[in-house]
Amino acid sequence: MANLLIVDDEHPIRESISMFMSEKGHSIHTASSVNESISVFKECTPDVVILDIRLPDGSGLDALSQMRDFYPLSKVIMITAFQDMETTIEAMKRGAYDYIHKPLDADELEKTVNDAIASFYEDAKTAVKDKGKTVYNESEIVGKSRAMKEVYKTIGMLCQNRATALIMGETGTGKEIVARRIHLSSTDCEKPFITFDCSAVVDTLLESELFGHEKGAFTGAVTLRPGKIELAGDGTLFLDEIGELPLNLQGKLLGFLERKRYMRVGGKVLMKSKCRIIAATNRDLETMVTQKTFRADLYYRLKVVNMTLPPLRHRLSDIKDLVAHFVQKSADELGVEHMTLQDGCIERLKHHPWTGNVRELENVIVSASIQSRGSVILLDDLETILSYHPVSAEESSSSQSLSQMERQHIFNILESVQWNKTHASHILKISLPTLRKKIKKYHLDTPD
Ligand SMILES: Nc1ncnc2c1ncn2[C@@H]1O[C@H](COP(=O)(O)OP(=O)(O)OP(=O)(O)O)[C@@H](O)[C@H]1O
Known part of the structure; x- marks a missing residue:
């Protein structure tokens, strides 16, 4: 589903395109003039715009230029008449994505819009990458598989808003790196990114870790201590392993999510928070809900936007790029210029079950790089390392x-x-x- 803006002063044309596109599942905004189109554009930052050249208060070309200045990622498709060829060329020079002729043909329109949407997501992914690189290179997300492209689309959408998000996926699939990327690519990237591991702290301390505590709230609370929510401020609070959160705290977290208000343990003042919540889990929350170990209302509140990261064994085509990424990282750390892999290594890696996913692959490559002393990673060395990473019972074919x-x-x-x-x-x-x-x-x- 994409976010579309349709600009045409002729009501029947605007309506028929809107109906056609909303039937395809897209979300639609409309405008009938240059001025209106600019204000709607700024509000909804559409993925794709379908823009008529002749508008009552000016030329679509002016609207195009302003849109490109404001949000260059949007793909603008011009609607032109045959006699407008000169203007059409000018539009392409000014950065229009494509043009379609009047009278409109449904198939051509659909194809052009679909191409524009695909191109938008491709560019959004690169933009996300470039932005991340300059800030935090470690958070570069590698992978071109179809499954990862879906992930990039959701990241692209999430960095334009502050919706609560739930990231699901097996251990080591990259849930934290994805959460960081959403944060770093959003307009609030300068604000804090705070991680709270719901499984790491003993039950009794979880509440005060999350909400903070007042001095004297309990034995040992010798000073006031801000919680993770407070530390996150207007930034992002990443709730890792949310499936491990005890039921009593699930209720308190839900209350916080609904009202964005909380109290420190032992406190009397209601505190406000504007932090964005991204939660992650490798547990099957839906099953937990049916088993009544996870609150249904919290689950639905968290999964406003959700994504499931694919396990590495379902995207083996990404192994080559991931290996190159981790080899480069190891080379940087070892201070060597160039490190390579013996022929056959990638094929061998593709036949490993990767129950620990990308984290396991990263560890294997780091070990192999150290063995290679910064030169060529040998197949034999790799074989030895992989034999230390046995197939887990879960993955063995018998189960x-x-x-x-x-x-x-x-x-x-x-x-x-x-x-x-x-x-x-x-x-x-x-x-x-x-x-x-x-x-x-x-x-x-x-x-x-
Ligand atoms: N697509 C990717 N590209 C590059 N590095 C990745 C990718 N996915 C994961 N990694 C790396 O793999 C390691 C594990 O990733 P991460 O901690 O984000 O996984 P996770 O799903 O949160 O794991 P867990 O469920 O165990 O907490 C990290 O070092 C991360 O940088």
Whole structure:
């Protein structure tokens, strides 16, 4: 779903495009003049604008320039008449994404809008990257797989607002790095980013860690201590391992989320907070809700926007880039210019189950880099290191479900034939359409 602005002074055209696009699931804003289009644009910062050139109070070209100045990521599609060719060229020079001719053709319109949306997300991802690099290089998120592109889209959307977000995913999939990226790419990036690990503190201290305490609130509270909420100020509070939060505190957290007010332990004054909450968990909160170990109301309050980070074994096409990233990081740390991998290393890494996900891969590469003494990472060394990272009971095929095994088998065959689906369907003895259906069903990822 994208955020679209449609600008046309002709009511029937505006209405028919709006209806057509909202049927496709997009969220729609409209305007009928240059002035109105600029104020709506500034309010909704759309992903894509469909902009008529001839408007009653001026030219769409002026609107285009102002929009490009205000928020250059937006993709502007001009609506032009054939006699407007000169103006159309000028629009392209001024940074319009594309143009469509009147009378509008539904297929052409849909295709152009879809291309513009894809291009917007691609640019948003790069912008997020560039911005992050200058601030905190460690938080660069690596990966071009389809699953990661979905993640970038959600990050792009979240850095434009302060909605509460829930990041789900197995351990080591990058939940914290994603939370940091959302913070660093938002306009509040200069404000604090505070982490609160809900599993790290003993139950009795959790409340005062989170909300702070007054002097004398309990034995040992010798001074006033601000909690994590207070420390986060107007920034971001990252609640890691939220699934571990005890039930009594879940209620208090919910109260805080609903009212953005809280009291220090032992306090009498109601404190205000404007911090943004991003929570993360590797637990299945939905199951916890049915088991009544996690409050349903808190779950729904947290998952206003939610994303699930894919496990590494479902995006093996990212391994190459991740390895290059971690090799570079190790080379920097070891102070060497150039470190390489022996042929076959990447293939070998693709056959590891990666139950510890990206964190495990990072550890393997760091160990291998140290073994290589900053020169070439050898396959044999890698093999030895990987043998210390045994397959966990969870991942062993004996406890995998039938569908997990089917998914893995199809994936292995596709990898072995470089994703030639016809060839793979022969080996698997299923028809090509069935293979396609299974690829879709299991979200199997084609390497780029
Ligand atoms: N896509 C990625 N690109 C680059 N580095 C990554 C990526 N994903 C994870 N990492 C790195 O892997 C390590 C683990 O990531 P992170 O701590 O964000 O995972 P997590 O999901 O929060 O783990 P846990 O659930 O155990 O807390 C970090 O060093 C992080 O920088």
